[in-house]
Amino acid sequence: MASKQRKRRRKRRAVKKAPPLPPVSAQAEEEKARTRGRRSAKGWRACLFGIGLLCALWTALAVSLPPTVLRSDVLEMKDLKPEMELTGTVRNVVDFGAFVDIGVHEDGLVHISQIGEKYVKHPGEVLKVGDIVRVKVLEVDQKRGRISLTMRGVKQPAQL
DSSP, X not given: OHHHHHHHHHHHHHOOOOOOOXXXXXXXXXXXXXXXXXXXXXXXXXXXXXXXXXXXXXXXXXXXXXXXOOOTTOOSGGGOOTTXXXXXXXXXXXXXXXXXXXXXXXXXXXXXXXXXXXXXXXXGGTOOTTOEEEEEEEEEETTTTEEEEEOTTOOOTTTX
């Protein structure tokens, strides 16, 4: 019984008190009284302004991209056949390749090894978002929704 009491006393002694709060400035007191405990309106307005800018930039980017040249006979993934040549627009460039919009619901991937005849260190060296490229379909996996494309052996629009 006595040992339990000793443990409790030790625990009480071990708990340290928090340091005292610094004195509040007069300006902070005035702000608190003026807003009556509410958060400042500047914060959420600035946040909305930032979100608005991001939305405007995204819209400008999407509008500035050239439209994809669509073929009337290719509307869905099931219409794609291997060795079919298509024209598409580069939508995203990543470390492992580039995603190209060829007019179906899914963008096709041109792997970094399939971008050019020569060695490419990074796809950004050869391609950029918005480029119009000619690609050839390598493989269509409808089950997983993937389209594999290549730019090897295909004449590009700039070379035509």
